[in-house]
Amino acid sequence: MMTKSRALFFFFLLHILARASSYRTYDRDSLRAAPCTETIWESNGKTAAGGNGPGSALNQLNSSYGIFVDSNRAVFVTDYLNRRVVKWDQGALSGTIYAEGLCGASDLGDLCYPSAITFNKAGTLFVAVENGSSGSVMSLKKGDTLIKTFITANTSIYGIAWDENEEYLYLGHHREHRVDKYTKNGEFVKVVAGGNGLGPALNQLDYPRGVAVDEYGSVYVADSGNQRVVKWMVNTTAAVLVAGGNGVGNRTDQFNVPGGMIRDKNGTLYVVDERNHRILCILENAKNSVIIAGGHGQGSASNQLSNPIYLAFDNEGSLYVSDWENFRVQKFAVAVTPSSASRYMYNPSTWTLIFGILWLLVSSTNFSK
Numbered sequence: 001m002m003t004k005s006r007a008l009f010f011f012f013l014l015h016i017l018a019r020a021s022s023y024r025t026y027d028r029d030s031l032r033a034a035p036c037t038e039t040i041w042e043s044n045g046k047t048a049a050g051g052n053g054p055g056s057a058l059n060q061l062n063s064s065y066g067i068f069v070d071s072n073r074a075v076f077v078t079d080y081l082n083r084r085v086v087k088w089d090q091g092a093l094s095g096t097i098y099a100e101g102l103c104g105a106s107d108l109g110d111l112c113y114p115s116a117i118t119f120n121k122a123g124t125l126f127v128a129v130e131n132g133s134s135g136s137v138m139s140l141k142k143g144d145t146l147i148k149t150f151i152t153a154n155t156s157i158y159g160i161a162w163d164e165n166e167e168y169l170y171l172g173h174h175r176e177h178r179v180d181k182y183t184k185n186g187e188f189v190k191v192v193a194g195g196n197g198l199g200p201a202l203n204q205l206d207y208p209r210g211v212a213v214d215e216y217g218s219v220y221v222a223d224s225g226n227q228r229v230v231k232w233m234v235n236t237t238a239a240v241l242v243a244g245g246n247g248v249g250n251r252t253d254q255f256n257v258p259g260g261m262i263r264d265k266n267g268t269l270y271v272v273d274e275r276n277h278r279i280l281c282i283l284e285n286a287k288n289s290v291i292i293a294g295g296h297g298q299g300s301a302s303n304q305l306s307n308p309i310y311l312a313f314d315n316e317g318s319l320y321v322s323d324w325e326n327f328r329v330q331k332f333a334v335a336v337t338p339s340s341a342s343r344y345m346y347n348p349s350t351w352t353l354i355f356g357i358l359w360l361l362v363s364s365t366n367f368s369k
């Protein structure tokens with residue numbers, strides 16, 4: 001016969017099983033595997049833009065380059081070979097054209113390709129364009145239709161980053177092996193990294209890609225040809241090595257073309273490791289990286305990437321990856337946040353509940369004798 005305490009026991013048992021099953025794949029070891037941050041992302045991504053093969057229909061990309069996610073979690077993508085910026089609202093099955101004619105009034109069409117992208121807090125779009133043998137950063141104010149030349153560069157800007165207060169804009173000039181600093185009005189200030197030709201010395205860069213800047217104005221550069229990430233502090237003439245620099249490879253101290261890069265407020269760097277088809281995080285002062293997405297070989301399965309280029313985060317912490325050769329943007333939602341992880345692992349109330357159940361089990365056994 002079912003006693004009251006037995007019924008209670010089954011109720012609590014079900015409750016515990018339900019709780020435990022929602023955490024079942026995340027044990028202490030898997031949390032330890034991500035020392036950069038307590039966050040763990042789902043290993044299977046969901047497609048947030050594209051994913052319908054290469055093409056120019058509004059549900060396709062040809063292909064995804066720079067990406068940015070706004071506060072409504074809409075994804076903005078530079079659709080490189082279609083020469084446009086498209087916007088995919090959260091959950092949308094196709095995009096809308098946000099900007100085209102990206103080289104302005106003088107757009108020569110098949111010479112004008114957009115690469116890196118960012119927005120400022122006022123919602124102005126900044127998009128780097130290659131334009132034949134020249135190149136520029138174009139700007140488009142929110143609500144405007146007129147795209148304007150913001151900075152006339154040379155060509156191929158693959159890294160674009162505002163500082164925290166949006167006082168300065170930093171551009172990685174890919175083929176000129178340097179990073180330049182500009183005012184918020186687009187005036188050149190100075191070269192802040194590289195500028196000493198292509199090479200492996202610490203005062204040189206080799207095709208810089210992603211660029212990030214910290215609160216002190218230090219510039220972090222994904223130095224793609226040198227397979228390393230370097231840090232250039234303000235007013236210094238050479239970099240310090242942050243990670244990599246150990247040749248091409250897929251060890252945790254190596255890269256195979258570091259690309260897009262973001263730095264968070266804790267000093268953690270998030271780097272696209274393009275030809276290793278993985279996304280890495282690197283804790284401040286750590287020499288080794290940790291894989292946070294991909295890393296399952298090149299492919300189009302939901303846990304794979306194929307020559308990813310850029311990354312972005314939304315305001316829920318989801319990671320977005322511009323997955324170039326899959327013609328899509330993948331979204332990796334947060335699986336375990338610091339708060340849910342610590343509730344599961346350390347909160348004594350879970351253990352109180354377990355001991356309560358054990359007590360019920362013992363007492364109900366006694367009662368039924």
Ligand SMILES: *[C@@H]1O[C@H](CO)[C@@H](O)[C@H](O)[C@H]1NC(C)=O
Binds near residue numbers: 054055056062
């Ligand atoms: C992608 O763009 C390239 C260059 O414009 C073009 O040759 C190719 O046909 C496009 N692919 C598709 C499927 O539209």
Ligand SMILES: *[C@@H]1O[C@H](CO)[C@@H](O)[C@H](O)[C@H]1NC(C)=O
Binds near residue numbers: 102103108132134
């Ligand atoms: C694009 O290139 C053309 C031809 O060189 C040039 O006239 C035009 O000013 C360029 N536009 C931009 C935005 O760089």
Ligand SMILES: *[C@@H]1O[C@H](CO)[C@@H](O)[C@H](O)[C@H]1NC(C)=O
Binds near residue numbers: 154175176
């Ligand atoms: C523009 O690019 C050319 C060719 O790579 C280079 O010689 C020149 O110095 C660059 N100019 C600037 C201002 O970076």
Ligand SMILES: *[C@@H]1O[C@H](CO)[C@@H](O)[C@H](O)[C@H]1NC(C)=O
Binds near residue numbers: 234235
């Ligand atoms: C860097 O140099 C500039 C110009 O000489 C100077 O105004 C600035 O204070 C210096 N900044 C630091 C952090 O040394």
Ligand SMILES: *[C@@H]1O[C@H](CO)[C@@H](O)[C@H](O)[C@H]1NC(C)=O
Binds near residue numbers: 037264265266338
């Ligand atoms: C920074 O670290 C703190 C303390 O470990 C953590 O609570 C917070 O989520 C971290 N922030 C980011 C952006 O990772």
Ligand SMILES: *[C@@H]1O[C@H](CO)[C@@H](O)[C@H](O)[C@H]1NC(C)=O
Binds near residue numbers: 250295296297
């Ligand atoms: C890492 O590189 C080694 C040596 O090239 C290779 O055998 C291995 O498959 C690679 N691992 C992944 C996950 O790509």
